Amino acid sequence: MNIIIVGLNYRTAPLPIRERLAFLPSRIQEALAQLMERPAVRECLLLSTCNRVEVYAVTPQVEEGVEEVRRFLADYHGLEEGAIRPHLYAWCGVAAVRHLFRVASGLDSMVIGEPQILGQVKVAYSQACRAKTNALIVNRLLHRTFSVAKRVRSETAIAGKAVSIPFAAVEMVRRIFGTLAGKNVLLIGSGKIGELAAQHFLGHGVHSITVINRTLERARDMAEKFRGRAVSFERLSDQLVSADIVLSCTAAPHYIIRPQDVERILARRGGRPLFLVDVAVPRDIDPLVGSIPQVYLYDVDDLQGIISSNLVSRRKEAEKGELIIEEEVVRFQRWLGNLEVVPTILSLRRRVEEICGTERDKALAALEGAGERERAAVEVMASAIAGKLLHYPIAALKSSRQRRTGNYYVDALRHLFDLDPQTQSGAGEAAAEGDWKEDSQEGVE
CATH class of the missing domain: 3.30.460.30 (Glutamyl-tRNA reductase, N-terminal domain)
Structure with a gap:
């Protein structure tokens, strides 16, 4: 797979x-x-x-x-x-x-x-x-x-260093306004991004935070955390009239703010510009809204410049993270390789032991007068033959995990010994769950 x-x-x-x-x-x-x-x-x-x-x-x-x-x-x-x-x-x-x-x-x-x-x-x-x-x-x-x-x-x-999308959105607003003290913020949506944005807005001293959500109870829960107030979604137009800054991030399947809505709202704002930040995907605000005079609309792609300027201190740490990931990729691939190799080893062992067991039983049946000692010797011999037959193919399969020949050996043994695919799958799950103990430090985790 x-x-x-x-x-x-x-x-x-x-x-x-x-x-x-x-x-x-x-x-x-x-x-x-x-x-x-x-x-x-x-x-x-x-x-x-x-x-x-x-x-x-x-x-x-x-x-x-x-x-x-x-x-x-x-x-x-x-x-x-x-x-x-x-x-x-x-x-x-x-x-x-x-x-x-x-x-x-x-x-x-x-x-x-x-x-x-x-x-x-x-x-x-x-x-x-x-x-x-x-x-x-x-x-x-x-x-x-x-x-x-x-x-x-x-x-x-x-x-x-904080450079999240909510941080970038608030930072962009701060750069445009100069100061956010005394500003009224309207958050549309009560998810994690809105919550993080509210924290940043409060840190810059905004006057008020209003939360709107289709589920009023969720809006109340979020508003309480930030000394804000919750408003039902039906009152969106009224809140757009009084807000200085609007940040929207919902999971709506369609635009919730359209050009005709904004034009009606502007008529009630007394000439004050409307600042909108839309970080939802799909977007909450029709892009045509941005072409209306006195409206300033920004989306998630507009935040990249601010984000890039704050990433210098993280790049060296990212290099350390890449090394960790390379180490973990090798570890996972070793486990994934075991899904092919280990089940084949288990199936092969069962097949050889089954053949040796059948022949052992035939031999014991033919030795009618044999005593316990002779029977024990036959048992030991059958087990030894199985072990010696299995030694070299199993060693080859194990070593193939470290090279790129694993699939070749697996396919060859499955074909030569007619190993059951259903058995392979079951053995794979057992190996993945840790039933396969051999080579545990370097193989299955």
Whole structure:
């Protein structure tokens, strides 16, 4: 089986493309179920954030699996595959494992070391578990990923200086206004990004924070943390009239602020400009709003300049993180190799012992007058023959894990000894769970 990744991110696709391929949180499990219907997909996980959309899958054939996932992304969103293909990347094997480790550790983020991505990967895994699209390889890969991300953050200072997207959004606002003292802030959405932004806004001395959410109770919970007030979504227009700064980040499937809405609001603002920051993907605010006089609209891609200027101190720490990841990639690949080699060893041992046992029983049946001593000698001889027959092929299989000949030896032995594929699978799960003890320090973890 092979691990593949197909996706796009802020480097390969502009915001208009990313938002067209984004998956709504409420429909992730539906999407996973559809993806699992593809013949080449055996396990899968879907990560959709403001800066990336990635499908992680387990497939018997890399090329076929990659093509299936590309077609799925196009079909699901009703797009022509040719329109999105230039923006998509695909990784397989070692490169795929390395990519996921880098993503979860924050090394592949627009904001190097940002902590939100690890939580988003955990949510993606939880969704796969609920949709039952996870199995042996995805489970092991994701648990290893969480450990790697934790190690990178604990052994480096990659998260030492605040440069998250919420920080960048507030910093951009501060640079434009000069001071935020006395400003009224409206937060649309009560998720983690809004909560982090509220912390930064309070640190700059804003006058008030108002939280709007479709679920009023959630808005109240967040507002209480920041001495703010909660307002129902139906009162959005009224709040836009009084706000100086609006930051929006919801999971709405459509625009919640449109040009006609803003034009009506401006008429009630007495000539005061309206400052809007939209960090949602798909976007909450129609881009045409930005063309209206007295309206200043910024989206997540506009934050890159501020983010880049704050990353110098993290780059050296990121290099340390890359070394950790390379070490962990080798470790995971060793385990993955065992899924092929160890089950074959176990199956081969069973087959040889079965043959020797059958011949031993025939010999003992023919020795009608033999005593206990003679019978014991036959037992020992049969066991010794099995051990000597197994020694060289098992040694070759073990050493093949350190080279690139593992699959060749595995396939040859399976064919020559007619090893049952079903037995292979069962043995693989046993080995993965730690039942295979031999070579435990360097083999199966």
